[in-house]
Every structure is written in C-alpha cells, then in structure tokens.
Amino acid sequence: MSTETDTGHATAGSDARRTPRRNARFPLGVNYYPLESETSGWEQWYAGDVEGDFAEFEAAGMTLVRIFISWKLFEPQVDRYSEQATERLRDIVDAAAAHGLRLIVCFFADDRHAELLDVSWGRDRDPRTDAYLIERECALVRRIVSDHRSDRAVFAWELGNEAFWCGFASGDELEAWAAALREAVREVDPDRPVMCAFDPETLFHESRVDGRRALGECEIVVSHPTMRYRTYAAEGPVTSPGSTHLDSFLLRAVGTRRPVLLDDIGAGTLEASHGEEAAALRCALYSGLMNGASGALARRWRDMATERRKPYFIDPYEAIVGLSDTEGHPKPAMRVLREFAGVLGHLDLRTYSLPHERVAVLIPSERRSPLPALASLYSPRSCLEAYVRVKEAHVPVTLAHEEEPFDPFAVLIVPSVTDLAGGTWERLASWVKGGGSLVFSYGGGEFGSEARELFGVDFLGHGGARARATCRVAQQGLLGQLEPFDVPADIPHFALLGAGTSTVVATDSAGSPLLTLNRYGQGRAVCVAAPLERVLGQSGLRTPPAEVQSFLRTLYGAVAGVTGCGPLVSCDAPEVEVALFAGEDDDVLFLLNHADRSLTANVGFVVPVATVTDIRGGSPAVVGGSSFGAPLEPHGVMVLRLCYA
Amino acid sequence: MIERSEQVRLAESLARQGRIAPAVAACYQALRVNERDPLAHCLLGGLMLAEGFCEQAARSAARAIELDQRCAAAYFVLGLAYDRMGGLWDRSILVWQQLAEVVPDLATAHVQLGEALAAASFADEAIDAWERALQIDPREPRAMYHLAVSALKREGMATALPGFRKAGELDPSQDDFFFALAGYDAEGLPAAAMSDIGPGIKSQLRAAHAFAANDELFKSSELIRSILDGHSDDVAALSLMAYLYLKQESVNEAMACSLRALTISTKTPTAVYALGAAFARRPALAAHASKLFSALTTMAPGQAMPHVLHAESLLGLQRYSAAGAAYRSALALDPGCVRALFGQAAVALTAGDHTAAAWAIRRAAYHDTRRRGYFWGPYDAAAEGGEQ
Known part of the structure; x- marks a missing residue:
C-alpha cells in the first residue's frame, strides 16, 4: 500500500521541530471527523479550519486522512444535491492536495454527532436493506466519485464505517449492499481502491455477522479493536500487556494477502490519562509496523468538545479522544505520532522487510459456531493468549484460520480447542507427517481416533474440572527448560491420557500426562491435556498464573526452536516484542516494551554486531560482540540499525 | 413464586457444579420450551457473567428484568456486566438504583451504586451511597474501604488510615x-x-x-x-x-x-x-507493629494476611513503596485478597497512579462479589418466590 506522497525533507541530524520525512510506503494519518463539538449542528460539516488542520497534519509527517461524507447534507431532498456541500468537499480535496495528503473518503458512516445518514426524506427505512434508499446511495456515490475521480488527492473510496456495518442482520445482506455500492464506484472509477472499513473479527463479535466474503473484493482491508472488543478480549487498562498486543493480534487475524490498514488506533475512552493515551498509541503504531501493517490511522484528530454529561455516557463507536485537546493543543500522543513518522522516514520499506512467519496460531472454525456453543466466545481469548505467549518467546508468529492451507507453516498452535471441523484432523495429520510441528491443547469434548493416532495417546476419558494447575516435569530439556508448578487455577477440563507411543514430558500431581510429545512421520505432535490458554484468557479480573504463562512461553519457544523457526534475535525480557527488518547490508531492529516498567533487554544475535545506530541518526555505538543491552522505558521503543562484523 | 421448569432445574444443578457449558445449553433448552421464563434468562446471564461474557450476560439479564421486574439476581447480573464492560456508567447507575428500590435493605446495592457513581466522577454522590450502605449494614467492609479511599483522595493518608483499619476489622x-x-x-x-x-x-x-x-x-x-x-x-x-x-x-x-x-x-x-x-x-506504635507483622510473615509462611497487616503498618509509617511491595507479596499468595487490593489501590493513589488504583478497586470489587456469592442468594430467593 503506497500513497506515493512526496517525501518531504529529512530530519537526519534531528531538529525535532522540523517536518519528519514522510514514508509513502507506510501511509500514516488520522480520522478527520466533521464536527469538533457536541454543540455543533450537522450542517456545520467540516466548517472548521480544514486548511489549518491539514497544514498541521503535514507538519506532523502524516500522509493519509479519512473524511466522512454527510448524506444528509449532500442530498437534502431526493435527487437534489447541495451545491454548498459539493463545494465544501472540493475545498477539502484541494486542501489535501496542497499539503501532500491523500484522502480516504468514507461514504456512509454512522456517527451520532454529525447525523451523516439521517436524510429526512428517508423516513424510517433502513439504508442497509431498503431498495429505494440503496438506489439513492448508489446515485450519491456515483456523483461524488465522478466529481473527484481525477483528483490525485483521493486515495481510496470507503463504503462505510464499522458502526454502519454493524447494523446488518446477516452476512448476505451485508454482502449484497457492499456489492451494489462497490459496483456504483466501479462504474465511474475502475482503478482506485474500494474499502469496507470493518474488522471482520470485531464485526462478528458485535453483530454475529460474518462479513469476510464482502472483504474478498476489497483492495485494502482494515483492522482495529473496538472498545467493546478490547474489554471482551483483554480486560484491563489500555496499557496492560494483553491490550497492547491486541492491535497486532487483530491485524494478523484479518489473514489476507492484501494490505491491511491499522485504523482507529489509540485510546478510545476518556478514562485513560494523556500519558496512557500516548503509551497505547505508541504500542499500536510500532507493533502494527512490526507485524506487517501497511499503514495506520489514529482514531481522531482533536478531542470532541463534550458537554458535561450527567452521568457520563460513552457510545461504543463514539470517537471522542484525539491527538490534540479541544483547544487544539497537541497531547503527548501527538508527539508519539510525530516520532513514529520520524522513524518511518528513515526506514526504506523497499530495502528492509520482515521475515515470513512460519509459526501460526490457528483460529478454529468453532469461533463462528452459534450459541449456546461457548467455544465461539472462548476461542478468541485463547488464541490471543497463545499469540502473546509466542510473542513473549520472541518467535515470529502469525494467525491462520482453520480453513486455510497449512503448508506455509512449520509450526501450528491449536489452543484450547473443543472441536475441529470435519477433515481438519486428516489435514493436520498429513501436514505433521510431512514435517510440521503441532501443539494442541485439549479444550474439552471428544478425542477422536485421528487425534489419538496423531498424538500417540490413549484417551481414557474426561477428568473433569480442577481447582489447581500442576506440572511435574518428567523429561527435562525435551521441550525446553520447563519449570514445575502447582498453582490455584480454574481448569475446566483435563483429558485423562494414556502414554501410548508418545513420550510423557510432564504430568499432573497424580502422574497423569499433562504434556506429551509424539514423533509422527517427519514431524512432531505435542499434546497438552488441559486448556491452559483458556485458563489464562478467562482470568479477566483475576490475576493470571504467571507459572502457566511461563510454561506455555517455554513450550512454544522450544517447539519453534526444534523445528528451526525459533527467534531470529534472542532476548531475555519476555515483555519486549522484537522485530528484525532484514536488509541487504544491514538490518533494522525494533524493540517494543509492552510492560509498564523500565527494563533493560539483553538481545543476542547469531552473527557478531559491529555497531548499532539509532535509526533517526546519531553516532554509531560500537558493540563488537553478539549481544548488547537495550534500556527501555515503560512502553518505550528502540529502533536500531545494525551493522554486522 | 416463579415456576421452575425441569430444564431450569437441570441448568441450576449443572451451574452449581461449575459445569458451565452444559448449564448454558440447558438454559437454551429451557428457553426453547418457554422464551418468557425469567429464571432461565437470569441464570443464563449469571453463567455468561461468570465466564466474563458481559455483553451476552447483559442481554440475558435485561430480558429477565423485562419479564420479572422484581428479579434481584437479574439486576445484579446486569449491573455487574455493565460495570465490567466499562463506559456504561449511566446504565449501571440506573440498574443499581432500581435494585435498591426492589430490595431496599440491601447494602450491596448501595455499595455497587457508589462504585458506579465514583467511576462516573460523581464523588459526592458516591460517598452518600456508601454511607447509606453502612447505615443499612454497619459491618459492610467494602463500603468502609471505599470511604477510606475517598478520604485518601481528598485529605491524604492520615485521614484515610483509620478508615482502612476499620474496614480491615470489619x-x-x-x-x-x-x-x-x-x-x-x-x-x-x-x-x-x-x-x-x-x-x-x-x-x-x-x-x-x-x-x-x-x-x-x-x-x-x-x-x-x-x-x-x-x-x-x-x-x-x-x-x-x-x-x-x-x-x-x-x-x-x-x-x-x-x-x-x-x-x-x-x-x-x-x-x-x-x-x-x-x-x-496506637498510631505512635506503628513502627513496632510493623516489626511484629514482618516477623509474622516468616512465622506464617504461605499466608497473605501477615503481609497485608505488615503493609498497613507501613502505610502508617508513610513508607508507601515498601507497603506496595508487601501488598504485592500478599497478592502473590492470594490473588483474590480484597483487603490487599484496596491497599494496593491506596498505594497507587499516593503515587498519583489513578488508573492502577481504579483497576485494583475493580478487581477488589470483583473478588468481593465472588467470595460472597452474590448471585445465588437473590436467585434462590427469586426461585422460592420471596425477596432476598
């Protein structure tokens, strides 16, 4: 994904007040909402100082801006379009062009402040399903696209925001609407990307509607955690470790080969302090880049000036927290964005690239099974826990969906699964036989014959729930240096296994296998008898047992290691996320501290490092060895250019 | 009295055994038989809340209230779900107020109401709610903890400390x-x-x-x-x-x-x-108390309470970081220790870390609710036909 924007001027040598060089290969920007105050009326659509704001975007190193069309303003009467609105949009597009910005134009956004969709003549008809309204929507889209199809400042057309998509009752309706509107765009503009700005995972969580098929036609997809999804998947402050990994988790979960734009990033509620907002934004931006995002959009430019609410009310899709306060003064988050733009300006993404991930956490298809199957609700939490633990082992990891081919991967982690779809066990067995390493944890249910054969175990029955998690190591070193533990934990299931042909690596307190390893064909099949990822994922307001976290981290790291896809860079701090962008002559190392405390991460390399240099410039520091310590602030980041000896 | 269907009885039995998934399935079965069964909705909400699925819990509890406006257990589920979802303080406040009307002598409703008001930045109203809770039940420790935390925010540790001690005694x-x-x-x-x-x-x-x-x-x-x-x-x-x-x-x-x-x-x-x-x-003897409680931590290894007592004595000596470490030791031994969580919130407030304090208080409230088993009491009362 490239905005092909001018590259501005460089800051090497570092005068922080100068405009950072812009990276056209990683568009960075912000959602630019039409109203800045709750007291403003819908007719004041972008009535503020757009030119001035765009100048500030340019100065901050941004290249991308999302704007929102007001149907209510554009078409006050049926088939009668407002000249005033058309001219105002023209001014916005011209202002963007003048400042080297590219626009994502969102046509149908549900926004309770600006009433963008509330056409008075629409009465109570649903703009998502009513044939007449859809016809009018297509006409509006054709008109706007036609007006601006030759404008270089328009980067992409976006059909709707997630609040709008959530109103669909079924995937079929959603797909039909998207197809109609996309067709309307394509009639006039066959080239520019068309987007549907919903994250398939968060949309499904909110509405139980599977929108993935509609994304199939999109050139660019988006990913973002909504506030509700954040509370569901990673309960806690926005700067807690689960929460700071959530952006990259969802980014990976989108699972397409198309560019993914990380949008709506940053704190969503006013509960966080300015410092926490900045930390949340920093984690989202850097972890997005470190996990292959193609661009990023901050949630909002300026704080919404809200009225004193008694009691305070927050709409789940309301975006009221921005990069600057209501007076326009930049908040610490703005500095973070500027700094990130500065880093981007020195990272040539044509030269440096991330390695292909050969380890994946499998999202089972039971995620989309209907209630009362609780697996659909447990599954994302278990997958997130597994993902975070692999990250803590510093192994490059991605997410894969059960229905996707397994061939691209060498290690698959199937966390706390109750049931796999028909045929998946056969596919897994064939994949393991060919050399893959599978880590599976039992999540209840039956343990079929394919699973028993693959793991080389006998299934003696369901052992019931337990109040303690216990691990006694039987074969130390076989799957890493596992530590024994005995901690209180709500274990919902425990598979009573007979060793069979497998090697028992660890047992519970009674000697029943907890962890087994089976050589199957050319690969390995590892079975954990309890849903430990679910135990962690379900801890919520309780404290997750650190011993179980450490167990999984060690296990995943060891399996990846013996399969030949271990960490490229070793690091002694699990809280630090590591990414290595490989270049031709040198590499760029990203270190992101997800912890809320300062620490020094000792990183080690296979090849001795001669010097390290801050990517933004400065003098090289001589290392002359294969490891060095990197001091990191709470939620701090370090980006170093490495030259090898 | 609400008639309990066979499916609801089965769901209850499974739920009491901690078998959540089959209990949820039994609730769905009960609702297929009778969608207007408030107990089935209420129980389903309680189960979903126990698993941390707050949106589903809120939906079920709201439906239960729609069907039976005196179902106190459903108000509990709905209020707790809104509290955990965050940002829905207006709805949460309304629910706790309604519960206080349904069961006027229920101190917990006022404690929860105070928490929702405090989260929505209505500090004075929150204090009123907690004081009302103590009028109803003078032995309500959570209300006392909250009043101590409020005193800490307003007037500092010297004023707050007797409150923490009193709450500890309760x-x-x-x-x-x-x-x-x-x-x-x-x-x-x-x-x-x-x-x-x-x-x-x-x-x-x-x-x-x-x-x-x-x-x-x-x-x-x-x-x-x-x-x-x-x-x-x-x-x-x-x-x-x-x-x-x-x-x-x-x-x-x-x-x-x-x-x-x-x-x-x-x-x-x-x-x-x-x-x-x-x-x-005796405030003047806090240093001696600290030494004794420190000794007690080694005499009673594996117990969280000596660490809590040690931490509280350290608070009296204004040694906040040491107190924080002692609370952490207590929580390592008992992650659900309500008293240690409130203490941790107090330490966080002395460091100006309001987010950590708010989070510790939310966790304390969660564990207090859990240890007191608030769901089953009102649920059983509803099922038996009486108020709590």
Missing part, C-alpha cells in the same frame, strides 16, 4: 487468620453449650476459641479466665485473651496479655499477631 478474613494461626478453622468451630465442654485444657481451649469465633466473647472470656486460674502460663490462653480484649477495644489489656505470652514463649504466632494488632491501634 473484613472477616482477619479473624479467620487469628483462628488459623491458633490451629482452628473458624468455620468449623461450632460453639458448644458450657455443660458439654470436657474437663481437659485442650477441650476447654477449643471451646473458648469456638465461642470467640462465634462472637460469644463473654463466654469465651469466662472460660479463658478459668483456664488461666489453673494454668497462668498457657500461651494459647493468654493470646486468646489478648484477642478478646482487642475485640472489646481494650488495647492496653491486650498488650499486657500478649506481652505476657511472649515472655513465656517468643515463638507464639497468635501472641505476635495480637501484640502487633494492639500496637497497630
């Missing part, structure tokens, strides 16, 4: 700890009739502890005095006497008894506890 875990140190399980100590007590000192001591555990302090004192008449050097009896004096606010006498016990044997944890608790009641 918290039953401290008494349980004393009996555990003495080698008894407080819940397994039923008070016997005087005439049933055996002649041996062992059975008399057990009976005295049983009376004390059941708040029959005079009977316990009487028995202890008779023991001490014959065995004036019995450290267990002296320690219990000190404990009884503490319960009656006779701090000097408690000090005297526990000191006497410690001169006989320095390795008596109950005496160390009683002397530390007595010192802790």
Whole structure:
C-alpha cells in the first residue's frame, strides 16, 4: 500500500521541530471527523479550519486522512444535491492536495454527532436493506466519485464505517449492499481502491455477522479493536500487556494477502490519562509496523468538545479522544505520532522487510459456531493468549484460520480447542507427517481416533474440572527448560491420557500426562491435556498464573526452536516484542516494551554486531560482540540499525 | 413464586457444579420450551457473567428484568456486566438504583451504586451511597474501604488510615487468620453449650476459641479466665485473651496479655499477631507493629494476611513503596485478597497512579462479589418466590 506522497525533507541530524520525512510506503494519518463539538449542528460539516488542520497534519509527517461524507447534507431532498456541500468537499480535496495528503473518503458512516445518514426524506427505512434508499446511495456515490475521480488527492473510496456495518442482520445482506455500492464506484472509477472499513473479527463479535466474503473484493482491508472488543478480549487498562498486543493480534487475524490498514488506533475512552493515551498509541503504531501493517490511522484528530454529561455516557463507536485537546493543543500522543513518522522516514520499506512467519496460531472454525456453543466466545481469548505467549518467546508468529492451507507453516498452535471441523484432523495429520510441528491443547469434548493416532495417546476419558494447575516435569530439556508448578487455577477440563507411543514430558500431581510429545512421520505432535490458554484468557479480573504463562512461553519457544523457526534475535525480557527488518547490508531492529516498567533487554544475535545506530541518526555505538543491552522505558521503543562484523 | 421448569432445574444443578457449558445449553433448552421464563434468562446471564461474557450476560439479564421486574439476581447480573464492560456508567447507575428500590435493605446495592457513581466522577454522590450502605449494614467492609479511599483522595493518608483499619476489622478474613494461626478453622468451630465442654485444657481451649469465633466473647472470656486460674502460663490462653480484649477495644489489656505470652514463649504466632494488632491501634506504635507483622510473615509462611497487616503498618509509617511491595507479596499468595487490593489501590493513589488504583478497586470489587456469592442468594430467593 503506497500513497506515493512526496517525501518531504529529512530530519537526519534531528531538529525535532522540523517536518519528519514522510514514508509513502507506510501511509500514516488520522480520522478527520466533521464536527469538533457536541454543540455543533450537522450542517456545520467540516466548517472548521480544514486548511489549518491539514497544514498541521503535514507538519506532523502524516500522509493519509479519512473524511466522512454527510448524506444528509449532500442530498437534502431526493435527487437534489447541495451545491454548498459539493463545494465544501472540493475545498477539502484541494486542501489535501496542497499539503501532500491523500484522502480516504468514507461514504456512509454512522456517527451520532454529525447525523451523516439521517436524510429526512428517508423516513424510517433502513439504508442497509431498503431498495429505494440503496438506489439513492448508489446515485450519491456515483456523483461524488465522478466529481473527484481525477483528483490525485483521493486515495481510496470507503463504503462505510464499522458502526454502519454493524447494523446488518446477516452476512448476505451485508454482502449484497457492499456489492451494489462497490459496483456504483466501479462504474465511474475502475482503478482506485474500494474499502469496507470493518474488522471482520470485531464485526462478528458485535453483530454475529460474518462479513469476510464482502472483504474478498476489497483492495485494502482494515483492522482495529473496538472498545467493546478490547474489554471482551483483554480486560484491563489500555496499557496492560494483553491490550497492547491486541492491535497486532487483530491485524494478523484479518489473514489476507492484501494490505491491511491499522485504523482507529489509540485510546478510545476518556478514562485513560494523556500519558496512557500516548503509551497505547505508541504500542499500536510500532507493533502494527512490526507485524506487517501497511499503514495506520489514529482514531481522531482533536478531542470532541463534550458537554458535561450527567452521568457520563460513552457510545461504543463514539470517537471522542484525539491527538490534540479541544483547544487544539497537541497531547503527548501527538508527539508519539510525530516520532513514529520520524522513524518511518528513515526506514526504506523497499530495502528492509520482515521475515515470513512460519509459526501460526490457528483460529478454529468453532469461533463462528452459534450459541449456546461457548467455544465461539472462548476461542478468541485463547488464541490471543497463545499469540502473546509466542510473542513473549520472541518467535515470529502469525494467525491462520482453520480453513486455510497449512503448508506455509512449520509450526501450528491449536489452543484450547473443543472441536475441529470435519477433515481438519486428516489435514493436520498429513501436514505433521510431512514435517510440521503441532501443539494442541485439549479444550474439552471428544478425542477422536485421528487425534489419538496423531498424538500417540490413549484417551481414557474426561477428568473433569480442577481447582489447581500442576506440572511435574518428567523429561527435562525435551521441550525446553520447563519449570514445575502447582498453582490455584480454574481448569475446566483435563483429558485423562494414556502414554501410548508418545513420550510423557510432564504430568499432573497424580502422574497423569499433562504434556506429551509424539514423533509422527517427519514431524512432531505435542499434546497438552488441559486448556491452559483458556485458563489464562478467562482470568479477566483475576490475576493470571504467571507459572502457566511461563510454561506455555517455554513450550512454544522450544517447539519453534526444534523445528528451526525459533527467534531470529534472542532476548531475555519476555515483555519486549522484537522485530528484525532484514536488509541487504544491514538490518533494522525494533524493540517494543509492552510492560509498564523500565527494563533493560539483553538481545543476542547469531552473527557478531559491529555497531548499532539509532535509526533517526546519531553516532554509531560500537558493540563488537553478539549481544548488547537495550534500556527501555515503560512502553518505550528502540529502533536500531545494525551493522554486522 | 416463579415456576421452575425441569430444564431450569437441570441448568441450576449443572451451574452449581461449575459445569458451565452444559448449564448454558440447558438454559437454551429451557428457553426453547418457554422464551418468557425469567429464571432461565437470569441464570443464563449469571453463567455468561461468570465466564466474563458481559455483553451476552447483559442481554440475558435485561430480558429477565423485562419479564420479572422484581428479579434481584437479574439486576445484579446486569449491573455487574455493565460495570465490567466499562463506559456504561449511566446504565449501571440506573440498574443499581432500581435494585435498591426492589430490595431496599440491601447494602450491596448501595455499595455497587457508589462504585458506579465514583467511576462516573460523581464523588459526592458516591460517598452518600456508601454511607447509606453502612447505615443499612454497619459491618459492610467494602463500603468502609471505599470511604477510606475517598478520604485518601481528598485529605491524604492520615485521614484515610483509620478508615482502612476499620474496614480491615470489619473484613472477616482477619479473624479467620487469628483462628488459623491458633490451629482452628473458624468455620468449623461450632460453639458448644458450657455443660458439654470436657474437663481437659485442650477441650476447654477449643471451646473458648469456638465461642470467640462465634462472637460469644463473654463466654469465651469466662472460660479463658478459668483456664488461666489453673494454668497462668498457657500461651494459647493468654493470646486468646489478648484477642478478646482487642475485640472489646481494650488495647492496653491486650498488650499486657500478649506481652505476657511472649515472655513465656517468643515463638507464639497468635501472641505476635495480637501484640502487633494492639500496637497497630496506637498510631505512635506503628513502627513496632510493623516489626511484629514482618516477623509474622516468616512465622506464617504461605499466608497473605501477615503481609497485608505488615503493609498497613507501613502505610502508617508513610513508607508507601515498601507497603506496595508487601501488598504485592500478599497478592502473590492470594490473588483474590480484597483487603490487599484496596491497599494496593491506596498505594497507587499516593503515587498519583489513578488508573492502577481504579483497576485494583475493580478487581477488589470483583473478588468481593465472588467470595460472597452474590448471585445465588437473590436467585434462590427469586426461585422460592420471596425477596432476598
């Protein structure tokens, strides 16, 4: 994904007040909402100082801006379009062009402040399903696209925001609407990307509607955690470790080969302090880049000036927290964005690239099974826990969906699964036989014959729930240096296994296998008898047992290691996320501290490092060895250019 | 009385056994039979909340209330779900207010209401709610903790500390700890009739502890005095006497008894506890209390309470980071220790870390709700047809 924007001027040598060089290969920007105050009326659509704001975007190193069309303003009467609105949009597009910005134009956004969709003549008809309204929507889209199809400042057309998509009752309706509107765009503009700005995972969580098929036609997809999804998947402050990994988790979960734009990033509620907002934004931006995002959009430019609410009310899709306060003064988050733009300006993404991930956490298809199957609700939490633990082992990891081919991967982690779809066990067995390493944890249910054969175990029955998690190591070193533990934990299931042909690596307190390893064909099949990822994922307001976290981290790291896809860079701090962008002559190392405390991460390399240099410039520091310590602030980041000896 | 269907009974039974998934399936089955069954919706909401699926819990509880506006358990589920979802304080406040109307003498409704008001930045209204909770039930520790935290926010630690101490005294875990140190399980100590007590000192001591555990302090004192008449050097009896004096606010006498016990044997944890608790009641002696509780942490390894007591004495000495470390030790041993979580919130507030404080308070509220089993009481009352 490239905005092909001018590259501005460089800051090497570092005068922080100068405009950072812009990276056209990683568009960075912000959602630019039409109203800045709750007291403003819908007719004041972008009535503020757009030119001035765009100048500030340019100065901050941004290249991308999302704007929102007001149907209510554009078409006050049926088939009668407002000249005033058309001219105002023209001014916005011209202002963007003048400042080297590219626009994502969102046509149908549900926004309770600006009433963008509330056409008075629409009465109570649903703009998502009513044939007449859809016809009018297509006409509006054709008109706007036609007006601006030759404008270089328009980067992409976006059909709707997630609040709008959530109103669909079924995937079929959603797909039909998207197809109609996309067709309307394509009639006039066959080239520019068309987007549907919903994250398939968060949309499904909110509405139980599977929108993935509609994304199939999109050139660019988006990913973002909504506030509700954040509370569901990673309960806690926005700067807690689960929460700071959530952006990259969802980014990976989108699972397409198309560019993914990380949008709506940053704190969503006013509960966080300015410092926490900045930390949340920093984690989202850097972890997005470190996990292959193609661009990023901050949630909002300026704080919404809200009225004193008694009691305070927050709409789940309301975006009221921005990069600057209501007076326009930049908040610490703005500095973070500027700094990130500065880093981007020195990272040539044509030269440096991330390695292909050969380890994946499998999202089972039971995620989309209907209630009362609780697996659909447990599954994302278990997958997130597994993902975070692999990250803590510093192994490059991605997410894969059960229905996707397994061939691209060498290690698959199937966390706390109750049931796999028909045929998946056969596919897994064939994949393991060919050399893959599978880590599976039992999540209840039956343990079929394919699973028993693959793991080389006998299934003696369901052992019931337990109040303690216990691990006694039987074969130390076989799957890493596992530590024994005995901690209180709500274990919902425990598979009573007979060793069979497998090697028992660890047992519970009674000697029943907890962890087994089976050589199957050319690969390995590892079975954990309890849903430990679910135990962690379900801890919520309780404290997750650190011993179980450490167990999984060690296990995943060891399996990846013996399969030949271990960490490229070793690091002694699990809280630090590591990414290595490989270049031709040198590499760029990203270190992101997800912890809320300062620490020094000792990183080690296979090849001795001669010097390290801050990517933004400065003098090289001589290392002359294969490891060095990197001091990191709470939620701090370090980006170093490495030259090898 | 709400008629319970067979499917609901099955779901209840499974839920009480902790078998969540089949219980949820049974609830769905019950709703297929009768979609208008408020108990099935309420139970489903409770199960979803127990698993942390707040949106589903809220949906089910709201439907249960729609069908039966006096279903207190459903209000509990709905309010707790909104609280955990965050940002829905307006709805949460409304739910707790409605619960307070449905069950007017329920102190917990006012405690929860106060928490929702505080989260929505209505500090004065929150204090009113907590004070109302204490009017209804003067032994409500969570309301007292919240008032102490409010005092800390407004006036500092010196004003807040007595509140924390008072809340600690109301918290039953401290008494349980004393009996555990003495080698008894407080819940397994039923008070016997005087005439049933055996002649041996062992059975008399057990009976005295049983009376004390059941708040029959005079009977316990009487028995202890008779023991001490014959065995004036019995450290267990002296320690219990000190404990009884503490319960009656006779701090000097408690000090005297526990000191006497410690001169006989320095390795008596109950005496160390009683002397530390007595010192802790005198602000000038906080340093001594801190040393004793520190010693108690090694005498009672694996117990969270000595670390909590140690931390509270450190708060009195304004050694906040040391107190924070002691609270962390307590939470490492018992992650659900409500008293330690409130203490951790206090330490976070002294460092200006309001987010950490708010999070610790939310966790404390969660664990308090969990340990008191708020769901099943009102649910059973609804199922039996009465109010709580």
